[in-house]
Every structure is written in structure tokens, then in C-alpha cells.
Amino acid sequence: MTLDLQTRAQRRMRRAIFVLGGIVLVLVAALVVIAVTGGSSTTAAPDPKPSGSAGPSATPTARPNNGGYVAPNETVKLPDGAAKSATGNLPVQFPHTPEGAAAMAVASVRNAWSLEPAQVRAGILAYSSSQYRDQMATAAEDGARGNRQYAKITPDTGPLPAGATLNAWPIGVKFTAVNSNTVDVLVLLRVTHAAREGADPVTNLVVSPGRAVWEGGDWKGTPTDPGQPLPDPVDIGTPFFNEDKWLAIQEGDRL
Structure with missing residues (x-):
């Protein structure tokens, strides 16, 4: 399916922002508790539609677009990791640059949307700061659930x-260097799911916040403030993508 066809298909699907409080998407409840209490409390699996501030929310927010495909104004080729993780074969050892921090965040976000606890745990071990890693890894099964x-x-x-x-x-990223060892990152992505064979796929647009810190010779993720304001999710190929100054992620020959 071409990007143009994908874009038109997205308009017919449900659009939502799934606001998440940390770098590992599936462990929202764990991250919020860690950020607020230092990890002293236990957590349950995050509810797709919880109430209160302890988890993500899904709200239709994407702006309608009745025009044709609009090419991204800006693209970014994020660097590859120089090595693979011991578990999960995930890219690690990114360059000590803001682009390297963004690349880690994108890799973490991509891996976090997994249905398998072992893969969720592998992502936590590969990308989470040591301050939170062990506590979060124990919640990997809850994350997959x-x-x-x-x-x-x-x-x-x-x-x-x-x-x-x-x-x-x-599909898009924004990053701001706080200093040489700390970078704030927003990742814009499409999340597509189907409950079973024959079920119509549903695609949501998601904005995921994270903070990358330089630790032990690589970028690692730490929790962010769950109450921080986030931009509305927008699709690539729309004028809003450019208006909101997203950088399209270029991977190989594909945007």
C-alpha cells in the first residue's frame, strides 16, 4: 500500500491520542507510580480507557483533512545503534547526539507495542534508565496484558x-536538547491492531513523550511528567503534520 493510500485509509479509521506518562508505552501505570513515589507502590495493568490520572486516555482529537497528500516539509534520518541488546536483539549504543537520543526513543516506542511479555521486558532492559529498570521489568507481563x-x-x-x-x-519525531546529556523527545506514531483473524484493523494516532539521558555510554529513557501538555496527534501526509513542525522519520528509502 502506498503512503498516499495509507493516508486516505487513515482518515476512515478512528483517530485517537493515547497519552502516556513515560518512555515505555505499555507500562504507563508503573511509570507514573515510579515518577511520583519512587517505585514503592505496586501497580496493575494499564486500562485502555481508565479514569483519573494514573493511566492513558483515548480521545478523538485528530483534525479532519479533506485535501490530498501533502509531502512532509522536513525529514530526519535517525542514526542506527552500533550494537544489539543481549536480549531481544534490539538496537543500542546510539551516538551521543540529540539525534541519537531521538533514535533510542523511537526504538523504545516501537518495541513497547508488543503482545509478548518477553519482548516488552527486553525493551525495558535495553532502554530504561538503571534507576527504574528493575522495577519496570517486573511489570512486563502486566504491560503485555x-x-x-x-x-x-x-x-x-x-x-x-x-x-x-x-x-x-x-512516523514523526520532535526533540529538544536540555543539555548535552538530556534530550526531551516526542514520538508520533500509528498504532494498528486487530483482535482476531477477520476483524477489521483499527489505527490510532499516538503522541508519546519521553526524556532520554546519557547513561553508561548510551541513551536511556526516564519517566516524564504525566500531566505535561502534548500536541494533538496528526497524520503524515496532511498539512497539519507540517504546521505542527514534525520531522518525518526516514528509514532506508522509506518515510
């Missing part, structure tokens, strides 16, 4: 139903 609930997959544990899918495609 929360992802299944978000994708309306039943049951939310055990073998996956045939055709059940959850995929994240980062």
Missing part, C-alpha cells in the same frame, strides 16, 4: 488468537 486489552484481544493472557496483531509505526 495491557497491550492486549488496548487491542481488545481476548483472553488477555496465554496463546494469542489467530490473526491478533498489534503494530506500531513511528
